[in-house]
Amino acid sequence: MQTLKNWLISRFPALASRDYVLFLIGQFISVIGTWMQATALPYLAYRISGRPLDLGLIGFANTLPTLLFALPAGVLVERWDKRKTVILFQAIMSIQGFGLAFLTFTGQIQIWHVVTLAFFYGSAVAVEVTARQAMLIELAGRESLPSAIALQTTAFNLGRVLGPLGAAWLIASTGSEGSVFLANGVSFVFVIIGLFFARTSFKARAERSRSLEDEAYKQQNMSSEFKEGLRYIRQDAVVLSAVLMSALLGFFGIPLLQQIPALARDVLKTAFDTEALIAARTSSFYTAQGVGAVIAAFMMAYLSSTNKNKILLWGQIAFIFPVIMLGMTMNTPVALVLLACIGWGTVAQLISMNITIQMLVPNELRGRVFSIYFWALQGVAPFGSIMIGWIAQTWSVQTAILTGGVTCLLGIVFVRLFFRSPD
Numbered sequence: 001m002q003t004l005k006n007w008l009i010s011r012f013p014a015l016a017s018r019d020y021v022l023f024l025i026g027q028f029i030s031v032i033g034t035w036m037q038a039t040a041l042p043y044l045a046y047r048i049s050g051r052p053l054d055l056g057l058i059g060f061a062n063t064l065p066t067l068l069f070a071l072p073a074g075v076l077v078e079r080w081d082k083r084k085t086v087i088l089f090q091a092i093m094s095i096q097g098f099g100l101a102f103l104t105f106t107g108q109i110q111i112w113h114v115v116t117l118a119f120f121y122g123s124a125v126a127v128e129v130t131a132r133q134a135m136l137i138e139l140a141g142r143e144s145l146p147s148a149i150a151l152q153t154t155a156f157n158l159g160r161v162l163g164p165l166g167a168a169w170l171i172a173s174t175g176s177e178g179s180v181f182l183a184n185g186v187s188f189v190f191v192i193i194g195l196f197f198a199r200t201s202f203k204a205r206a207e208r209s210r211s212l213e214d215e216a217y218k219q220q221n222m223s224s225e226f227k228e229g230l231r232y233i234r235q236d237a238v239v240l241s242a243v244l245m246s247a248l249l250g251f252f253g254i255p256l257l258q259q260i261p262a263l264a265r266d267v268l269k270t271a272f273d274t275e276a277l278i279a280a281r282t283s284s285f286y287t288a289q290g291v292g293a294v295i296a297a298f299m300m301a302y303l304s305s306t307n308k309n310k311i312l313l314w315g316q317i318a319f320i321f322p323v324i325m326l327g328m329t330m331n332t333p334v335a336l337v338l339l340a341c342i343g344w345g346t347v348a349q350l351i352s353m354n355i356t357i358q359m360l361v362p363n364e365l366r367g368r369v370f371s372i373y374f375w376a377l378q379g380v381a382p383f384g385s386i387m388i389g390w391i392a393q394t395w396s397v398q399t400a401i402l403t404g405g406v407t408c409l410l411g412i413v414f415v416r417l418f419f420r421s422p423d
Contacts, residue, residue: 014140014148019198023139026194028155030090033187035163037097039286040171040180043279044104045114046261052397054111056389059258060382061115065122067379070130071371082135087195089128090188096121097185104178130371139198150297157297157347160290168283172276232369239360239369241419242353245316246377248411249349251384256323256404257342258385260285262397268332281332288336292343300351312352319345320409327402350377 009016014024042055096117103109140148170179233240264282265273300311322341329335357373392400 013144014151017140020139020148022194022198024151026191029190030187031156031159032162033184035159036167036180037184039164039167039283040177042261043282044177046265049111052259052262052392053389055258056385057115058118059255059385061118062122063378063381065126067382069126070375082131083195085131086128086135087192089124090192092124093121094185094188097181100181101178101185104181154297157293160293161287164283164286168280171279237419239357241415242356243373243376244415246353246373247380248408250377251380252404252407255381255384255388256401259392259397267397285339288339289343292340293347296344296347311348315345315348315352316412320405323405327398327405
């Protein structure tokens with residue numbers, strides 16, 4: 001046992017920090033609950049309305065707060081205690097889960113409830129994610145930060161596999177999506193408890209090492225900070241290409257996956273369908289995507305020295321062509337394989353672009369440039385959700401998927417031809 005512990009710490013130094021381990025355990029449980037709800041919520045919404053546009057509207061409400069709050073949150077959390085901020089917003093996020101559970105169990109749930117609570121949840125996430133990412137160095141230390149990020153990414157993607165399976169089991173066992181929302185609300189308690197016992201022991205060291213230049217930077221107004229970051233991006237073709245690719249993925253790619261409930265219920269329906277079978281099919285689609293994502297996360301962790309541009313290219317191929325094929329298939333097993341490829345391609349792209357920015361951008365600009373990258377990825381997603389949902393509602397789900405896949409293909413070709421790709 002001691003040998004295994006030593007091997008794990010040598011491979012993932014962040015595990016040497018008791019405080020980080022407490023956080024990671026709670027976060028892993030919370031992520032499973034989050035993916036359980038992410039599976040059950042669109043399934044419930046599509047079951048009660050049958051409108052693909054409503055799926056896009058929910059995605060719009062969930063991601064709009066990123067557009068509104070992500071950039072100012074990046075500045076504000078630097079002035080707050082990050083551990084307390086994460087605890088506060090995790091508690092707020094749990095309220096959304098309990099609210100959904102109450103409305104579902106009492107039979108009052110309507111689409112406008114789902115949309116409103118999605119915006120409420122997304123608003124908390126827009127701040128919590130920034131605070132949580134900034135908190136990692138305070139829990140694990142600068143030297144262990146890469147392994148802390150790798151472990152958190154792995155936990156997130158394992159949740160993508162376990163969450164949909166748990167959601168399908170709970171819905172089948174209880175006959176209500178409310179049980180899933182209740183479990184998600186409870187899951188946040190674990191990360192809150194973990195952070196209550198954890199201490200940011202590296203925080204004081206980090207503050208003492210902060211340079212006078214950083215202190216002067218913090219006194220700048222937000223407008224000048226954003227302009228400086230944008231100016232750097234425009235001048236660096238490598239970083240600019242990564243930001244443009246992330247915007248394409250955020251607008252035309254990721255919102256396609258919000259149509260999975262419609263794909264499972266309408267496009268791939270069979271004559272023998274029951275609600276239990278539809279729920280299981282929906283869950284299996286999310287699970288397949290999660291399996292591909294987990295494989296990509298492990299591969300990226302163990303192939304850290306591989307050329308990131310090659311992995312990015314393979315990620316784009318593994319995402320775009322399966323998306324186009326998904327828009328044409330009428331076979332469930334084929335759809336499962338394609339969704340696994342899409343999950344792999346999505347994570348391979350995101351990690352490659354993330355590493356490119358983290359490695360190339362100077363320390364004094366990294367926070368601003370990364371927040372703009374994240375804003376490009378998630379901030380445009382609300383409008384992509386509405387557009388994809390409208391196409392699916394007006395024509396068909398398959399037309400929406402094909403449109404998104406072909407647009408991603410043309411956009412990536414354009415960026416790679418006219419901008420230097422990340423190395």
